[in-house]
Amino acid sequence: MTPARKKRMTLIGVLILGTALAVGLILKAMNENVMFFFSPTQVMAGEAPKNKLFRVGGMVVEGSVVRVPNSVKVQFDLTDNAKIITVEYEGILPDLFREGQGIIANGRLDAKGNVIADEVLAKHDENYMPPEVAATMQRVADKDGSIKNKM
């Protein structure tokens, strides 16, 4: 390789590393803002902003969904398998909302420490399979006595 080419190659290397470093530092500084949601553990630890909208993500606890009759009000518990937080929401839930499903609620904390949500989004996981396969896996899991984890 000629010296001129070597020099250009080094310059390009420096350019790429330099941008990577700069962007890396910016993202590190903004880490909190890039995070789309907090976990129930983080909210319990007081990491979520007070008196401001924030997002909390977790799994809907089985058997915790309570619907208020004659309204679209619903209350459910959210967990990250460590802490549990209660969410209240009034509105239409996405198709994927169900017990055991990962969801993200956008809202603020009330005095009791519950999240009053303005919006509930369903998070689907990276698993794709036919219903029969899912049913078989569920049977095996039930036999083992293990808990399915979808978040």
Place this chain on the structure above:
Amino acid sequence: MSIYIIDKKIMIKATWSFIQKFSSPPHFYRISGKMQPWFMAIFIGTLIYGLIGGLYLAPTDYQQGDSFRIIYVHVPAAWMSMFIYMVMAFCAAVALIWRIKLADIVLISSAPIGAMFTAIALATGSIWGKPMWGTWWVWDARLTAELILLFLYLGIFALYNAVEDKRTGSRFVSILVLVGVVNIPIIHYSVEWWATLHQGPTVTKFDKPSIHIDMLIPLLVMAISFKCYYITTMFSRARTELLERESNAKWVTKLLVPTKAD
């Protein structure tokens, strides 16, 4: 030892002359013209197979039902948006270091196709997001980084067209492409580095893909199909660009102007 050095020198010389020959405009023009119909045929064949396989034959998803089938357009388009950018970044480095004309041409011919795939990925993602997530758009890391990629593509051909001299324009564009390449690992790892609404990787990870094999095969076929589409369209654009840039060269005159014997 001395024999080894001579060998190495000959090897480098041979490789270099091969690269120079292959990347010479008339040679590329000829070869790409011959290869184009083949890639076109593979594109159409795999597209038909992939669409029937994905939209009709593949089983429904246990959670998302038939709605998941948009994956067969969304995911291959998103892969292409990043793949084409990596091709462009490679071309940019080659063009800047070795001053190979063809690299500039492949780079700029790829940009509109990359932008198109990025737009498709964003649009189909949005259409998928509304029924599944409950929203058209969120500013999570994955979606935002992909949107930045679209702006990068648009910026690349805006910059290229803003400069009168195509060779100077290409040099500016190469530098912009290399600065933007940092976005590619960010897009890919965004779902692992940060909490996002977008799901984690299903196929492109070291683990076994977490998608049923009957669903996976049409997805991979669609990925091959989109790659072949990219190659054929890129060849068309590159060939036109070559003729335009080399319009004064002898090989173009010979190609386009009929000789007296005709």
